Amino acid sequence: MYSIPAVAALLVVPGKKSAGWLPWLLLGLFFTICIGFRFHVGGDWNNYLPHYYREIGAAFTDPINGDLGYVLLNRLMAHLHWGIYGVNTVCGLIFITGLITFCRAQYRAWLAFAVAVPYIVIVVAMGYTRQGVALGLIFWALSHLEEGKFFHYAGFVAVAALFHRTAVVMIPLGMFLYQKGWLFRAVAVALIGYALWDALMAPSLERLWTTYVEQKMFSQGAAIRIAMNFAAAVLLLIHWQQWKKIYPNALLWLWMAWVAMACVFFVNFAPTVVDRLGLYLTPLQVAVFARLPHLTRRRQDPAITVRYILIGYGAVLFVWLNYAVHAQYWLPYQNVLFE
Template sequence: MIIYYLTFFLLFICGFFVERLKLDKGTYFLALLLLLLTLLAIYGFRFEVGVDWFNYIRVYERDVANALTFTTPELGYKYLNVLSDSLGAGIHGVVFVATLMLLVFSFLAPMRLNINPFYFMAVVAPYHLVVAGMNLTSQSIATSIFIFAVTFLMQKRKAAYAGLILLAALFHFSAILLLSLLFIDFRKRYLIPPFLFIFLPVVAAVFFFYGHYFESGMENAGVILRVGFLIPAAFLIMAHKKKWLKLDKIRFRLCLVIVLVGPMLLAASLLSSTLADRFSYYFIPLAALLVMEQVIHSKRRPSDLMTYASPIMFLTAITAFVAWHVASSYIPKYQFQHLFFAAAS
């Protein structure tokens, strides 16, 4: 597990020095490219890592055997499997491309908002890169595309947002629910028609494809740790209520979503902790993105809590990861192994 901790602190240290050294654009992008390639060389060639590793092999075999038959709405992930098989890369090709997509979209999202991408990845990596990325391969792609898509929504480019969410849903159909954010700036009285005729049918479809989450016997106490990240993020937003109220309508309501989603997911976990846990992965990077965007617009006064937002969120994520590392019975499944090198602990 040491490789994960080294990754978190490497990302945070890179963020610290990049922010203070004021690198020119060429050096900055070279540093970013080198780090991305390093992470890809490590995590893109993982081997038998994650609780669902062998389940994904079964999905791979099913998709390859039924290449011309409709077996799933997640056609992007299906044909990634089929393409990898046709190129002779097997499941390892799928894992490599999935990791590449996770890294590229996750770094591009903060960069589009002028947020330090190293800090952003350091904050979300315990959840997004490790807990989800090392296990929930298809959903980690969808989550990465979603957080990239949100940057277009924040710029009021709704067509681009919708297109990217549809792309995300081709890798994990649960992402289709995030189309509801298209209506986030509607007046309240105009929300009823899309809720009745769009959102409810989509929810029904998601429940149809993921109904097995209600019967899951898996260990799902992790939802508390995931929601545990959202609480400090919500507190940081509410602690700066005056700035929050001055945001444009889309950003204001996205922040409101983060404030409300933690309690909502905890309530949903009573019905299905697996379902609540899976959806928490979409909101963790969103919360980090929203808070860190406010950081770059704050005056960085010593008395301003937002000045310390990145370290606060980083320590929250690390604390949750350590608790998961110590308490989870799934840790043996997450012991890192590389396809070409000896296993590392």
């Protein structure tokens, strides 16, 4: 899974549209199958099965208990008798489509995708199904936000929140675009954010606070994952002067960098909360490392920088697979098509 985009990052001439759509369609199909048809892969595999079984025989008009989008998807798959694999395949397709849309907007698209594989694809999309869908939609939303399309961004974030309500925290990022129309966007963010918060977060806020903060639910490896976002944030700040000259709507990435750095100070207080919310900051890694070869081109050959990045993320994957406490739930990789 990692070697395909890594090799392409080394061999394909960079450029937004240099590879055409066919390789990306094949890549998307491959990863959708890997995610959707995985068999007993992922730390929350057994936790997601009851979500599907609970919807067997349920009518679409029955009350919704959980995240609206995910519950309705399970209900539809139960009616179609597609099983948990139908649910995971649809979720995988949404996630990969969002990720590929974002990566193809980068000059080094294959490098961007390679950076996403070790943690964002393998751990999140193949482990935290609901938040994986939400993250895929956030990638999609950020693609629109960089183009200055605020309402497109807000729409994708709203849909993401239907799969995992915590995605509402990304709504305020929409304010940090170009200065023109700032007050209008601030009002829109406040109204949209309040509506989503009141509808999705407020009813379960007390339970979430008790579970994640008061009981201090522990998230193994949270500090390492926060550190990865922190490293990307530091690199962006180092190259900020160049960044803001080259890339449109650079301010939104600066704010993501500041939040990523702030997470370092809160990770010990509520590690799982910061870790889960930090997932929405992982696009910062993809954007920064995909652009780093261009930012450092005057001091170092971009091809060498690409190799360093690929070696670094390859090492991340190696260490995680061999030493992470929960890696046992991903190994060996199994696919129902071959069982």
